Amino acid sequence: MTSPGSTPGTATRSEHDLLGDRDVPADAYYGIQTLRAQENFHITDLPLSHFPRLIEALAQVKRATARANHGLGALDDERAAAIEQACTEIVGGELHEHFVVDMIQGGAGTSTNMNANEVIANRGLEILGRQKGEYEHLHPNNHVNLAQSTNDVYPTSLRLGILLTFPALVESMDHLITTLRAKGAEYSRVLKMGRTQMQDAVPMTVGQEFNAWATTIEEDVVRLTRTAAAFQEINLGATAIGTGITTDPRYAQLATQELSDLTGIDFVVSADLVEATSDTGAFVTFSGILRRIAVKISKICNDLRLLSSGPRAGFHEINLPAVQPGSSIMPGKVNPVIPEVVNQVAFEVIGNDLTVAFAAEGGQLQLNAFEPVIAFNILESTRIMTRAMNTLADRCIAGITLNEDTLEDNLRRSIGVVTALVPVIGYAAATDVASTALETGRPVADLVLERGLLDESRLKSLLSPESMTSPHRATPTGTMPDLSNEWLDSGEITRLPLEPDTEG
Incomplete structure (x- = not known):
């Protein structure tokens, strides 16, 4: 029988498992x-090798367990050294093309674990001077897999894989934040109309808009990093259901x-390995x-799409970089x-994320069989978000320019600027001005x-950028300013006394 990926006549070796020979x-x-x-x-047609960091994580876990087993006298010098060398090569990027199992699979990740066991065993056999498949000398x-189960290897590898993967996302977020802040500084003095509920609100600067976008992303850099720290608690040594069957009492630690x-990452053994073996809470978070x-x-x-809409019949406040023609007909x-x-x-x-939630909820009793789809979705989300952040920063934000005539015209025609006058002329007078402006x-x-x-x-003075886009003291309507206040001499805007507002 011809194996997948091979052609008739391809050399083969015979192997045996529970179901027979192949x-x-x-x-x-x-x-x-x-x-x-x-x-x-x-x-999915996406093999394990689609996520190199997951492969590296699997190899590091196998390397760590080989060292532990060797230290406990359960694995001899020769086999331990062969396993470690094979794992080191995989961490260095070799043999990844032999991690061929689909990311989404039945069996709670058993096929992933066995793919790793077999690749490491066969490379280890070569290191020992043996032929692939001579498992009597080094067995998968x-x-x-000594003192291990898929049920502790797979979740531990996934946790490590995420910890190795997410820094690239943080880096891309930082890059986007820096790019937005640069635009914020560039346009810090350019006024525009802010909007609420798609209607004119009050003035702001273009810089404030870009800085607000930067801040909202910046908040989640901290959240992401703190949340990832939960992956440092692992269940390695739990084996099948968390009882540690087949392991030395010293093995888990x-x-x-x-x-x-x-790895240079401070991992800790979960306090309750039975709970940790079935728990997927860190992935959900x-x-x-x-x-x-x-x-x-x-x-x-x-x-961005709204502000750049048009160019003649939309907002047209900003110009996005033109990166390709937009129509096959227009x-x-x-x-x-x-x-x-x-x-x-x-x-x-x-x-x-919805898939992750359903998969986490779907586990039963001492194991969640759906961790492969959790792994696939978290790693894929991290991967595509990293690329998206860099694409947005480099191919859009960095090249944005303003249509200052449009911004100025919107500001001039808007009634929103009247809000800046309310503390001085009063709400009623401001409302009357606004109504007339709308009508005429x-x-x-x-x-x-x-x-x-x-x-x-x-x-x-009242309609200056400083007055309209940041907090400042205002003189109550109909009263004289307190000339003893230090703020009058600080360079801030002062206000002339006005007649009382008789309309209330």
Whole structure:
């Protein structure tokens, strides 16, 4: 029988398992159980090697357990050294193409664990001067998987895989934050109209808008890092259900310490290994933070698409970089394709989080059999969000320019600026000005001057960027300012005394 990926006439070796004998490609480092998993799980067409950090994590866990078993006298020098060398090569990026099992699989990750066991065993056999498949000298189960179960190896490897993967996401978030802050500084003095409920609100600066986007992402850098720390508690040594069957009493602590030494990450043994073996709470929480980030980044992209809409019949306040033609039929059309693709990434991440929640809830008794889909969705969300953040920063935010004429015209025509005058002319007078401005289309400033509510110098001061876009003290309507207050001499805006507002 021809093995998957081979052609008729390809050299094979025969291997045996619980279900019988099968021919495996002679040059394959995986073995019979991986072969069966390949045949059974044609789901995503994304193999374990799609996530290199997960492969590295599996190898580090196997390396740590080999060291622990050797230290306890359960694994001889020769086999321990062969396993460690094979694992070291895998951590260095070798043999990843032999991790061929589909990411989504039945069996609670057993096929993933056996794929790793077989690759390490067969590479170890080569190191020992033996042929692949000569498992009597180095066995995938008896030696590579010694004192282990899928049920402690797989969740531990996934936790380590996430810890190795998420720093790239944090780096991409930091890059986006820096890019947004740069735009915030560049446009810190440019006024625009803020909006609430899609209606004119009050003035702000363009810089404040960009800085607000940066801040909302910045908040979750801290949250993501703190949440990831929960993955440092592991169940290595729990074996099948958390009772530690087949292990030396010293094994769990020793294997965990070895993993810490190898990775530089301070892992700890869970206080209750039975609970830890079935618990997926840390994955749910981490996925929830990824969803939170996705929701925020999608909202930013919604804003970018609105603010750049037009160019003639939309908001047209900002220009997004033109990165490709936008239509096969409409000449000159350019679409906001970068925000659009990031929106779609966000939708995917939000959906992935729902899958994680269902999978976590679906576990029964002493094990959650659905950790493979949890692994796939968290790692995929992290991967595509990392790329999306970098794409948004480099191919969109960095190249944004302003349409200052549009911003100035919107500000001039908006009635929202009247809010800045309320502390001085009173709500009733401001409302009357706003109503007239709406009815006639005339600028608020012209009406205020025409009615003698303020003189031109005073009005200009109140409608300055400093007055309209940040807190400041205001003189109550109809009262004289307290000239003894130090703030009058501090360079802040002062206000002229006005007549009492007889309309209330």
